[in-house]
Amino acid sequence: MKYRYRLEERRERRIGFIRLIRRLALLALFGIIVYLIYLYAGGRPQLTQKSLKELSYLPASRRVNIETTVPVEAVTLYIEGEGKKVEVYSKKFAPPVRSFSIDINARSLGLKEGEAKLRIGLSSGFLRSKEYSIPVIIDLTPPKIEVVSYTQNLQQGGTGAIKVRSEKDVELELHVGEKSYAFYPVDGIYYLTLFPVSLEQGPETALYVEAKDKAGNKISQSIRVNIKPFKSKVDKIELKDDFLNSVIYPLLGEEGKGLDPVEAFKRVNEIWRARDASVLLELGRKSEPRMLWDRAFLQLPNSKVISTYGDVRLYFYGGQQVSESRHMGYDFASLSRAPIPASNSGVVVFARPLGIYGNAVVIDHGFGLMSLYGHLSEIHVREGQFVKKGEIVGLTGTTGLALGDHLHFGMLVQGHEVNPVEWLDSRWIDRRIIPVIQAK
Numbered sequence: 107m108k109y110r111y112r113l114e115e116r117r118e119r120r121i122g123f124i125r126l127i128r129r130l131a132l133l134a135l136f137g138i139i140v141y142l143i144y145l146y147a148g149g150r151p152q153l154t155q156k157s158l159k160e161l162s163y164l165p166a167s168r169r170v171n172i173e174t175t176v177p178v179e180a181v182t183l184y185i186e187g188e189g190k191k192v193e194v195y196s197k198k199f200a201p202p203v204r205s206f207s208i209d210i211n212a213r214s215l216g217l218k219e220g221e222a223k224l225r226i227g228l229s230s231g232f233l234r235s236k237e238y239s240i241p242v243i244i245d246l247t248p249p250k251i252e253v254v255s256y257t258q259n260l261q262q263g264g265t266g267a268i269k270v271r272s273e274k275d276v277e278l279e280l281h282v283g284e285k286s287y288a289f290y291p292v293d294g295i296y297y298l299t300l301f302p303v304s305l306e307q308g309p310e311t312a313l314y315v316e317a318k319d320k321a322g323n324k325i326s327q328s329i330r331v332n333i334k335p336f337k338s339k340v341d342k343i344e345l346k347d348d349f350l351n352s353v354i355y356p357l358l359g360e361e362g363k364g365l366d367p368v369e370a371f372k373r374v375n376e377i378w379r380a381r382d383a384s385v386l387l388e389l390g391r392k393s394e395p396r397m398l399w400d401r402a403f404l405q406l407p408n409s410k411v412i413s414t415y416g417d418v419r420l421y422f423y424g425g426q427q428v429s430e431s432r433h434m435g436y437d438f439a440s441l442s443r444a445p446i447p448a449s450n451s452g453v454v455v456f457a458r459p460l461g462i463y464g465n466a467v468v469i470d471h472g473f474g475l476m477s478l479y480g481h482l483s484e485i486h487v488r489e490g491q492f493v494k495k496g497e498i499v500g501l502t503g504t505t506g507l508a509l510g511d512h513l514h515f516g517m518l519v520q521g522h523e524v525n526p527v528e529w530l531d532s533r534w535i536d537r538r539i540i541p542v543i544q545a546k
């Protein structure tokens with residue numbers, strides 16, 4: 107009897123224990139479900155791909171911009187290398203943020219060049235945290251470049267050339283005042299580019315080459331140049347109704363409906379002109395990284411120059427000045443429908459109508475140099491075709507913004523129209539451009 111009772115007691119105790127375990131298990135399961143819902147609703151913070159990439163190379167000093175998938179409340183960043191662990195950053199954010207920047211000054215933190223581990227901990231609240239361990243390359247050495255040769259004597263509206271020697275994996279840019287131009291690689295260790303100096307860039311314009319390595323170490327080297335001022339000719343032009351009716355309105359077509367004569371002229375002279383300039387700028391990015399041309403560029407044979415580069419044109423209507431523009435090329439007049447030879451060898455990159463230029467052809471000569479032929483009555487080449495210097499590209503005409511039959515001849519450098527007079531002059535080419543291209 108006594109024994110049975112004890113057996114019963116033990117069984118009950120066991121059942122009680124199992125129940126307790128079962129309850130605890132249910133509670134734990136409930137907890138896990140709640141946590142999963144919590145994670146699902148908010149998510150754990152993660153670094154974006156861009157941020158992971160930013161953190162894989164570190165220069166001597168850099169501001170790193172970090173983005174996370176969800177807002178974070180706290181961040182810690184350590185760098186481990188050669189048995190040393192250095193705290194770089196530790197911060198709490200209230201309210202939480204999705205992007206922040208960290209100034210990492212690897213040199214003053216005493217970090218050594220080479221491979222290291224970067225540990226970054228992100229927290230978005232209770233049980234919502236993530237830690238990353240990212241292999242990082244620390245590079246404290248700025249890139250080495252050497253300016254081998256460049257055109258020292260420049261003119262407003264003209265062209266220059268520059269050649270730089272650089273180690274691999276370095277991004278190079280030439281800055282000319284506010285503008286910047288990419289280089290073209292040549293022979294593995296050299297980088298070359300042609301660059302325009304605009305009519306607005308005076309003798310005080312600063313020129314420098316900027317080099318950036320993979321880690322982000324930057325150096326810049328300024329170059330000394332002389333920029334000769336350009337004197338513009340100013341023409342005053344009275345807009346006649348006859349011209350507006352025979353050229354401007356037909357050119358605008360549907361777009362000219364409802365526009366008064368001044369509005370119609372401004373639409374072509376200002377809006378179309380700006381749009382054409384951006385098409386040419388875009389085209390300028392597609393130049394071959396090799397020299398396809400040889401010696402001086404050809405003028406239209408047996409032609410007279412009727413307009414030069416940089417001419418300012420002030421337009422009047424009924425005695426009032428209504429618009430102005432600059433002529434960015436040379437106008438050559440010959441017989442009407444005169445055959446136009448390619449000014450130099452290259453690849454046709456454009457052969458179709460282009461706003462004020464009418465039927466236009468653009469030939470790429472390499473390293474950012476192109477020639478432009480406008481107002482053609484007929485185009486005889488197609489895009490992608492290689493043409494030899496002297497090969498006929500079309501016939502002169504009056505398409506686009508043109509009065510009489512003539513050729514608008516433009517030279518483009520990195521998509522900007524420069525003064526063609528330099529490129530028509532073999533002495534200028536031999537003195538200012540060829541020595542730079544050939545320099546070692």
Ligand SMILES: [Zn+2]
Pocket residue numbers: 413433435436437513514515
């Ligand atoms: Zn012209």
